[in-house]
Amino acid sequence: MPGNYKIYVYAAAFALASWWLLLLNETEQASLLPGAEVHSPDYFSNGYTKWEMGTNGQLKNKLIADEMKHFSDDGTIHLTNPVMTLINEAAPPWIIKSETAKVSGDGKLIFLNGKAVVQREGAAGVRPMKINSSNLRVRPEESYAETDEWAELLSPPHRTEGVGMQLNYGDPIRVKLFAKVRGKYEFKKK
Amino acid sequence: MNLRKNKGFFWGIWIAMAMYSPIGYSLKSDAEQPVYIDSNAANYDNNTEISTYTGNVISTQGSLEVKSDKLVVYFKNGNVDKLVATGNPARFKQQPDNGGEITGKALTGEYYPEQSLLILINEAVVWQDGNTYASDIIRYDSKNAIVKAGEQTSDSKRVRVILKPKGQ
Numbered sequence: 001m002p003g004n005y006k007i008y009v010y011a012a013a014f015a016l017a018s019w020w021l022l023l024l025n026e027t028e029q030a031s032l033l034p035g036a037e038v039h040s041p042d043y044f045s046n047g048y049t050k051w052e053m054g055t056n057g058q059l060k061n062k063l064i065a066d067e068m069k070h071f072s073d074d075g076t077i078h079l080t081n082p083v084m085t086l087i088n089e090a091a092p093p094w095i096i097k098s099e100t101a102k103v104s105g106d107g108k109l110i111f112l113n114g115k116a117v118v119q120r121e122g123a124a125g126v127r128p129m130k131i132n133s134s135n136l137r138v139r140p141e142e143s144y145a146e147t148d149e150w151a152e153l154l155s156p157p158h159r160t161e162g163v164g165m166q167l168n169y170g171d172p173i174r175v176k177l178f179a180k181v182r183g184k185y186e187f188k189k190k
Numbered sequence: 191m192n193l194r195k196n197k198g199f200f201w202g203i204w205i206a207m208a209m210y211s212p213i214g215y216s217l218k219s220d221a222e223q224p225v226y227i228d229s230n231a232a233n234y235d236n237n238t239e240i241s242t243y244t245g246n247v248i249s250t251q252g253s254l255e256v257k258s259d260k261l262v263v264y265f266k267n268g269n270v271d272k273l274v275a276t277g278n279p280a281r282f283k284q285q286p287d288n289g290g291e292i293t294g295k296a297l298t299g300e301y302y303p304e305q306s307l308l309i310l311i312n313e314a315v316v317w318q319d320g321n322t323y324a325s326d327i328i329r330y331d332s333k334n335a336i337v338k339a340g341e342q343t344s345d346s347k348r349v350r351v352i353l354k355p356k357g358q
Binding site for chain 1: 224225226227228229230231232233234235236237238241243263268269270303304
């Protein structure tokens with residue numbers, strides 16, 4: 001009799017597992033019905049370039065990327081190896097690079113994922129500046145970027161690094177570092 | 191020579207020693223080193239060309255070390271013009287190539303890297319080998335380890351110097 005009891009237990013467990021798998025399969029099929037929302041790109045582009053002009057008709061910024069994917073469910077744009085050039089009439093442009101990027105549906109928030117570089121060349125009266133960091137959150141309309149990660153500010157021959165950064169790259173440029181800050185300042189040899 | 195004149199003569203010597211007193215050997219290698227600054231937080235304003243470091247600030251240039259609550263770095267045309275350390279008090283020390291460690295404190299310390307000049311302001315005191323220099327303002331030449339206490343232009347800036355007698 002103990003042997004027969006085990007058979008009933010195994011049979012019941014098998015029936016329960018079969019019912020659960022059937023339920024999972026039905027749920028998956030229901031989600032794939034036409035019209036159901038799926039997080040997949042509705043259009044994409046390779047060798048993507050986007051130009052944005054200001055109200056004066058002049059180039060405001062330029063974005064290039066190896067690959068662009070647009071997702072219809074949340075309106076986000078996903079970019080691979082993006083390079084954004086932000087034009088400034090009074091100074092050389094800011095160039096922002098990252099490994100990948102995600103632009104929110106309304107375009108007001110950009111996540112720069114992986115290694116990110118924010119750079120501006122020097123010019124007459126303008127010091128060159130480069131910021132190495134990662135996983136930046138950028139609000140382009142406010143010329144503002146922040147990260148919780150390590151960041152390095154290079155303005156040759158000086159260097160400052162820290163963990164956690166808020167950057168205003170408009171005019172004037174302001175940088176805040178929040179922890180483990182280390183600065184290095186070099187002087188001209190006499 | 192009466193006693194009154196003698197007293198004046200000796201005070202004159204003490205003050206002269208305080209005004210210009212080499213208390214170590216040259217530290218030219220320190221002056222050629224970069225300045226490193228460690229702190230809890232910092233911010234930089236490109237408009238004013240000022241970097242401000244706050245929270246347990248330790249700045250070093252070779253063997254020269256300054257500890258302060260806050261350090262402000264002033265730039266001029268991209269080059270460091272001066273560094274101002276404040277604390278309650280800010281403290282500094284430097285190890286000469288030969289001789290004992292030089293230490294000091296003040297509420298404010300202004301450092302001019304081009305001249306290797308550290309100016310200690312308010313409740314300023316410098317010690318070395320048992321000798322003490324105290325004044326409202328002390329100028330310390332960190333390249334040549336020279337202390338200048340008080341202001342030559344003002345008799346009101348009192349200087350106290352305690353020199354350890356030889357043999358102690």
